[in-house]
Amino acid sequence: xxxxxxxxxxxxxxxxxxxxxxxxxxxxxxxxxxxxxxxxxxxxxxxxxxxxxxxxxxxxxxxxxxxxxxxxxxxxxxxxxxxxxxxxxxxxxxxxxxxxxxxxxxxxxxxxxxxxxxxxxxxxxxxxxxx
Numbered sequence: 524x525x526x527x528x529x530x531x532x533x534x535x536x537x538x539x540x541x542x543x544x545x546x547x548x549x550x551x552x553x554x555x556x557x558x559x560x561x562x563x564x565x566x567x568x569x570x571x572x573x574x575x576x577x578x579x580x581x582x583x584x585x586x587x588x589x590x591x592x593x594x595x596x597x598x599x600x601x602x603x604x605x606x607x608x609x610x611x612x613x614x615x616x617x618x619x620x621x622x623x624x625x626x627x628x629x630x631x632x633x634x635x636x637x638x639x640x641x642x643x644x645x646x647x648x649x650x651x652x653x654x
Contacts, residue, residue, distance in 0.1 A: 616642060 573583060581593045599607075616638040619631060627635060 577583070579596075581595055583593055586593045613634060614631060616635070619627070619635040619638065622631075624632065624635065
């Protein structure tokens with residue numbers, strides 16, 4: 524039984540070595556680059572073939588379906604209100620600690636509790652790691 528196991532391991536190792544020799548890994552482009560370091564003319568960006576009107580009215584490349592078309596850009600009134608507040612700056616924990624907790628808005632209070640808990644957990648983990 525042990526002899527069969529040793530033979531199968533030896534066979535697997537030789538197959539793996541053969542695969543490494545026959546199919547060496549290459550870069551994601553499919554071929555290894557040779558030669559100069561500078562940007563060659565083959566790697567230069569191509570000029571876009573889309574017209575300015577198409578670029579201004581559609582979201583190019585946003586279609587998730589193979590057969591689908593790119594979605595059209597709608598007027599701002601067609602999008603939900605919360606969308607325009609996604610990138611607003613939110614206060615940091617140090618700024619929330621300086622404010623009175625009783626006067627904080629619900630969203631800021633919720634954020635304060637989350638950030639404070641996270642900070643306490645990190646501090647406890649560093650103390651435990653030192654011991």
